[in-house]
Structures are given as C-alpha cells and as structure tokens.
Amino acid sequence: MDVNLDEIDERLVRALQDDGRASYETLASVVGLARSTTKARVQRLLREGALRLVGAIHPAVFGLHQLGHVIIETDGPAGPVADEVAKIDEVSFVTTTAGRFAVTAELRAADMAAFARGLARVQAVPGVRSAQTMTYLRIWKDPYFPPGPLESPGPLADIDLDAANHALLEHLRTDGRASFADLASLTGLSPGATRVRVLRLLEAGVVHVGALVRLTPLSRTYTMGFALTFTGDAEPVARKVAGLAEIDCLATGAGWCDAIGTIRVGSLDEVLATLERLRALPGVRTVEAWTHLRAIKEENDRAVPPA
Structure with a gap:
C-alpha cells in the first residue's frame, strides 16, 4: 500500500528509527502533539502499512x-x-x-x-x-x-545468546514494540527479568529496534x-x-x-x-x-x- 507521510509523520518516523521502543510520551514531546494524538498517528502508520517497527538483528x-x-x-x-x-x-x-x-x-x-x-x-x-x-x-x-565495525565476533563477544535470548530476538524481529509482559511469556522469565535481557541485547548492539519504512x-x-x-x-x-x-x-x-x-x-x-x-x-x-x-x-x- 502506498501511503503519503506528512511532515509530522516524517518526524515520528525519524524518532522511531532512533528508538522504535520509545514511549508515546517521548514521541509526543518530539512532534509537539498530545500523547493520544501521537499514539493514533503511529497506529495509523502501522495499520496502513507505511512502516513496521522491527528488531534489526546483527548478522x-x-x-x-x-x-x-x-x-x-x-x-x-x-x-x-x-x-x-x-x-x-x-x-x-x-x-x-x-x-x-x-x-x-x-x-x-x-x-x-x-x-x-x-x-x-x-x-x-x-x-x-x-x-x-x-x-x-x-x-x-x-x-x-x-x-x-563488522569484524567477528562483533557484539557477541560480551554476551551469551541462550535459548531465552534467541526467543526474544525472534519475536522482536517481527514486533519491535512487543511489551515486556508479552516477551516474558515466550521465555518463562518474569517481566522484570525479561526487561533486563532486552535492554542488555539493545545496549550490546545485538538488536536495534527501529522503524522500517x-x-x-x-x-x-x-x-x-x-x-x-x-x-x-x-x-x-x-x-x-x-x-x-x-x-x-x-x-x-x-x-x-x-x-x-x-x-x-x-x-x-x-x-x-x-x-x-x-x-x-x-x-x-x-x-x-x-x-x-x-x-x-x-x-x-x-x-x-x-x-
């Protein structure tokens, strides 16, 4: 589907490219709109297929x-x-x-x-x-x-990818804004422990959640x-x-x-x-x-x- 993006949409896209898991409050402050209006804009772009919020996994x-x-x-x-x-x-x-x-x-x-x-x-x-x-x-x-840099082993030098981490990456690659509760259900860990894992994967550069336009x-x-x-x-x-x-x-x-x-x-x-x-x-x-x-x-x- 071909969808035209206006100036506010473009600013939202750029903010989401930087951090696809940014809160709606943060995104609202970027574009100068109310949280509810900002959320509606993002959901419209997702619904119409203008963008996807995905986890880009390091090769x-x-x-x-x-x-x-x-x-x-x-x-x-x-x-x-x-x-x-x-x-x-x-x-x-x-x-x-x-x-x-x-x-x-x-x-x-x-x-x-x-x-x-x-x-x-x-x-x-x-x-x-x-x-x-x-x-x-x-x-x-x-x-x-x-x-x-792309030399081996890259971001994997300081992190161990066990079965729980692989399950998180597999889900984030298709739904980058999945809640910690939803992600926890995949791993059997608590939402708190899952949050720690996801943040570690993001900080290490194993995955980056952004807007795919x-x-x-x-x-x-x-x-x-x-x-x-x-x-x-x-x-x-x-x-x-x-x-x-x-x-x-x-x-x-x-x-x-x-x-x-x-x-x-x-x-x-x-x-x-x-x-x-x-x-x-x-x-x-x-x-x-x-x-x-x-x-x-x-x-x-x-x-x-x-x-």
Whole structure:
C-alpha cells in the first residue's frame, strides 16, 4: 500500500528509527502533539502499512560477517533483473533506481568466499551488464542495523545468546514494540527479568529496534543513494557525513567507492543542499548519486540465515 507521510509523520518516523521502543510520551514531546494524538498517528502508520517497527538483528547472530553493496547496470529493463536478483539467498535488499545504476542490492554472507559466490550469482542473472561491489568494513549509521565495525565476533563477544535470548530476538524481529509482559511469556522469565535481557541485547548492539519504512514511488519523501571516494583516511570524513541529519544510512568499506549512503529528505531543494554539503566536506574527492524508486526486496529488518 502506498501511503503519503506528512511532515509530522516524517518526524515520528525519524524518532522511531532512533528508538522504535520509545514511549508515546517521548514521541509526543518530539512532534509537539498530545500523547493520544501521537499514539493514533503511529497506529495509523502501522495499520496502513507505511512502516513496521522491527528488531534489526546483527548478522553476526546468524554467522554472517561479510556484507556489501552492489550496483548493477543492465541491458534492457531493470525490473526483471531486480526480480531475479531478489531471489538470490545472499541478497538482503534490492531497489530499482534512476541514474547510471538501474539496480542496487545488498549482500550478506558468512565470509568472503560465500560473498563471492553470491556476487557471481548476481553477475549471472540475464540482463546484468556489469556489477560492482563495495564490501562493508563499518556501519556508521543505519536505522535498521546496529552501528559499528563488522569484524567477528562483533557484539557477541560480551554476551551469551541462550535459548531465552534467541526467543526474544525472534519475536522482536517481527514486533519491535512487543511489551515486556508479552516477551516474558515466550521465555518463562518474569517481566522484570525479561526487561533486563532486552535492554542488555539493545545496549550490546545485538538488536536495534527501529522503524522500517516502505520505499514507494508515491512517497513525498526523496530517497537518494550516494557513493563517495575520499582523499585520505575514511574515519574523520565518515563521522562528519554520518552527523548530517539528512543522512539516513552510511557504510564505509573497500571496493569501487569508499562509502555508500542514503539521503532521506522532503524536497529536491534539500537533496541538492545535502549533496552540496557532501561535495564541500574536506576529504571528499567525488560524489555520485542516484534516486531509489522502488524496493523489490526489503529485508534490512532481519538477517537471513545461511541455507
């Protein structure tokens, strides 16, 4: 279902992307509305399918440590290519775009060898002219992903995932705002003990609860992808880029570019202004951008276990 979001809806979405379990009182203070009105707005967005509140589980939980972004040029229409790419197990996200790249995708795999096999499957799809990749080294900002470096064991170094924790994660990945009482019924623990467990999983970066927004061509929001190359060390530039409010996602890595990101704003003027800020940043060598048109596969709210 295609649902238009007004300015207040967008502010609610951004707040929920930061903390999908934020109280209605907190959300009301962000948008300046009464608690009851704010709750009604959120429930309408959920009911109409404009967003889902989900737990994005760190791929390390599933043994997936190699992630990357692929940009695809096609011979002929992009739609059939995107549909076929979306069927590949290692692919977690696919969009069609306006720009030099007809299709973009994200791959998740256990290691570089498995990642390479997934990329080979993408390259073998009929209609793919070329596919270039950037393997992620660090997630700087992503409403559907716990930020941080991707090396093994990641957030699992300091936490033991027993059966109760796995049950909590499995439920949070589909209902990020589930009550502690409902979650407790899954584990046999008390609501208090369950609350401690959930907060520990959130603080450790094992899961991040946020708002998953449907990407549709009828949205009033402009979603722009961009790629950056740097003149030197990526870290100081990436910190500045991630600090911009208009930046929805940012990852750095190695490959055809140094960083991949997404701009999410309400007008073309804001798109231009954000791109100009990126071009003006010291350390940014080049900026390339494209418009995301429609999501063919959206699984940024979960990591797909290996087959």
